[in-house]
Amino acid sequence: MSTTQGRGRLGKRLSPYLLTLPGGLWLLIFFLVPLFTMLSLSLQTGNPITGVFHLTWHWAEFGQQLSLYHTQFLRSVAYALTATALDLVIAYPLAYWITFHAGKKKNFFLLMLIIPFFVSFVIRTLAWEFILSDQGFVLGTLKNLHLLPQSFHVLATGTAVVTGIAYNFLPFAALPLYVSLEKIDRSLVEAANDLYASKRQAFLRVILPLTIPGIFAAFLLTFVPALGDYVNASILGGTNTTMIGNIIQNQFLFNSDYPAASAMSAILMAAVLIGIFAYAKMLGARTIEEYV
């Protein structure tokens, strides 16, 4: 009796650890090991040709990279923020409409939202490059009709890059918003109406606050990949639209300067983490105080 009980207790105590083991191992092998390799690499110096680097705790690398590439760094933040804002503004009404007004066709509309994204990211971006080309069938036609000046162009501008990013990451904003809107208990909205709230008030004081976690998720899922993106800038961009992702790629491929590339990646990662924690704290605090 007592031994069975003992084994039961042991099993009970170990089970949480055993259950987290697969996930934990995954995290260790595919996240922590690469992460620490990268951090260690960013502090190494050596010969890029033979690829022999030694850990020399070369902290100056971070300062050097920041002073060389702060323009591109700030530009990436600005582009990513603009694209994310654009996505939220487009995706919220979209998700709202699908949730409350699409009726039985909800799944159909959700599918329509995702289907374009079954095509490779790069192919879609290249397609935009073709569609928006200066003498292509859109701009070319408008120019022939004298609706646009000959010098007008969309490609090779910052706007093209931001729009490209916004387009490519739209579902990442729309889907979390849909999930959080869908979760809302309809009786809460009815209660607001019963208490003489106007439609606008019901939205602003009931629906919107309840979807803040969704907005946060949508923001994260869009902003983080957008910040590191380098495909849109290299396909749709021009001379002054380089993003930090392009810089990292070039440091890695052209200069074979792994420490520089790693340092830059580490800076990017740290900036994102700090930003996200600050943002979560801000939103989280509001949510707790006012709405729970």
Next chain:
Amino acid sequence: MNEEEEIQFPGLDPALWQGASDRRLSRRDLLRYAGAGAGAVGLSAFLAACGTSNNSGSSGGTGANAVGSTSWWAKQKLHHQVDFANWPYYIDTSHGKHPSLEQFTNQTGIKVTYSEPIQDNTSFFQKIKPALQAGQSTGYDIVVLTNNSPVFSQIIQAGWVIPIDHSKMPNFDKYASGLVKNPSYDPGNKYSMAWQSGYTAMAYNTKFIKENITSVQSLFDPKYKGKIGMMSDPQELGSFGLLATGKQPATSTPADWQAAANKLQAQKSLVRSYYDQSYISALKNEDTWISMVWSGDIFQANLSGFKDLKLVIPQEGAMFWTDNMMIPKGAANPLDAMTLMDYVYKPAVQAEIEDYNNYVCPVPAARPIIAHKLKDPTVANSPTVFPDAQMQSLSRTYYQYKNNQSLLQWNNLFLPIIQG
């Protein structure tokens, strides 16, 4: 003459193959980005995963029995297979097969595993570097690298290329053009044999530009603001900056580089974008009207219907580059590789490859075969495929980096222009 009889064409007119495929056009653009879909977030983790090894590049010794020495080569045997890594769309292709290679297999019994994993020199080098560092086989017996890339001298300096066997290249000795024999980037062809060469020149769209363009200065002409395409490769861009400031890239000094960088920086507001291989679609889409180009691309574009694009070899000269076959250290089948590398120097074989490629042919004797047997006078008479005396006098060679310091100095001057 015997060689001419060796090639049988499997039913299809070779002129058709080149029209049906637009080879080097998409060589670097589509494929280069194919991996990008994996997600930009993954980039830092990807970088991290490519950590370094502490193995120093093994020199392989210098003794009489060292890898690549005469006695080492004497011990090598044929294994009847060879792994050839090349750039996409860079060999004659018909119905998914490569007639020249099939012919080689029929004649020698050596089976060729032909793959096209190289989209640009540096990233390919990064891929095979871990194996080379660890002293293991890269899985390839022949790789093709460009002399204008820093990677070319890096891989030799690190001792990762097997010196080729000069007793087993009779066709090369007999037929190779002076342009690729004993080149300055590999004196005495110690490590390499040319696959194809080409020019980095310029082209413009005659639909929009009516004047006759003859000089690289036209790339700096404010008239064409926003319609000028430059290349994003720092070696290509820097070399053109040097030509524009009247310097010879091969003999230039860091002071010249600075002047060239200043000139390119001033040009920046006129430039639409700094392109990789995608410059060709920008030209075809008419996003750019005048651009730096690779000669074969324009030749192909003209053949495939873009007749308004005109290739210009500027009076200041055009950069002449060569893609070279090399045997990486650790190759499993070096003798088979040698056999194939020399085989493509047979005029009849080269004619077939060249009629597809349209870059600069390393075998002048292939010309009459292309003209008469393959009946393709356009290719045979093109000065950018078979350079004439005038063309050769306009050929410029790239600066060879003395060491990593000079490479970094170069990149630090020209990369900021591209990455602004």
